[in-house]
Amino acid sequence: QVQLVESGGGLVQAGGSLRLSCAASGRTFSNYAMGWFRQAPGKEREFVAAISGSGLYTYYTDSVKGRFTISRDNAKTTMYLQMNSLKPEDTAVYYCAAAQRWKYYRINPSEYDYWGQGTQVTVSS
Numbered sequence: 001q002v003q004l005v006e007s008g009g010g011l012v013q014a015g016g017s018l019r020l021s022c023a024a025s026g027r028t029f030s031n032y033a034m035g036w037f038r039q040a041p042g043k044e045r046e047f048v049a050a051i052s053g054s055g056l057y058t059y060y061t062d063s064v065k066g067r068f069t070i071s072r073d074n075a076k077t078t079m080y081l082q083m084n085s086l087k088p089e090d091t092a093v094y095y096c097a098a099a100q101r102w103k104y105y106r107i108n109p110s111e112y113d114y115w116g117q118g119t120q121v122t123v124s125s
Contacts, residue, residue: 001025001026001106001114002024002025002026002063002098002100002113002114003024003025003026003114004007004023004024004025004068004076004096004097004098004114004115004116004117005022005023005054005117006020006021006022006084006094006095006096006116006117006118006119007020007021007023007105007119008021008119009080009094009119009120010120010121010122011122011123011124012086012087012121012122012123013123013124013125014087014088014123015083015085015086016086017081017082018083018086018121019080019081019082019085019088020080020083020094020096020121021080021120022034022036022078022079022080022096022116023076023077023078023107024075024077024078024079024098025026026077027052027114028078029052029072029074030054030074030098031045031100031103031104032053032099032100032103032116033050033051033052033053033098033102033104033105033106034050034051034079034096034098034099035047035048035049035050035054035093035096035097035099035106035107035112036048036049036050036073036081036094036095036096036097037080037092037095037106037109038057038090038092038094038095038121039075039092040092040093041045041089042067043092043093044105045109045111045117046061047061047072047107047108048060048061048068048081049061049068049072049081050106050107051070051071051072051079051105052103052104052105053074053088053103053104055071055072055074055102056097056107057104057105058065058070058105059105059107060118063089063116064068064083064090065113067074067083067084067085067086068082068083068084069081069082069084070082072102079096081094081096083121086121087103087116087123088123088124088125089123090123091121091122091123092119092121093118093119093120093121094118094119094121095115095116095117096115096116097109097112097113097114097115097116098112098113098114098115099111099112099113100113100114101113103107105112
């Protein structure tokens with residue numbers, strides 16, 4: 001069982017930055033892939049970024065490449081999402097997720113086993 005708790009969301013103006021954190025319980029954090037997803041009002045949950053268990057491999061959806069950076073600190077069992085140059089279209093509830101069956105990054109939400117409660121990110125124009 002893995003418990004995930006996100007933090008760091010908030011309201012920011014377009015062009016600003018936020019850093020999301022996802023604290024995970026459990027002793028085998030480095031053994032599994034992690035990811036960030038988001039869901040805007042009236043839209044389906046979409047993939048944002050993913051990272052392998054080691055942290056060496058990452059993958060991003062095209063719309064955030066060059067603006068967002070996913071990382072993890074396995075010693076602190078915490079994953080991060082640094083979001084720069086934020087746009088109003090980035091407004092959504094952001095969720096972190098753990099793919100406990102996989103060490104390499106995953107992009108399909110069905111491959112994730114555990115989810116956090118979500119944190120709201122609102123970007124004003």
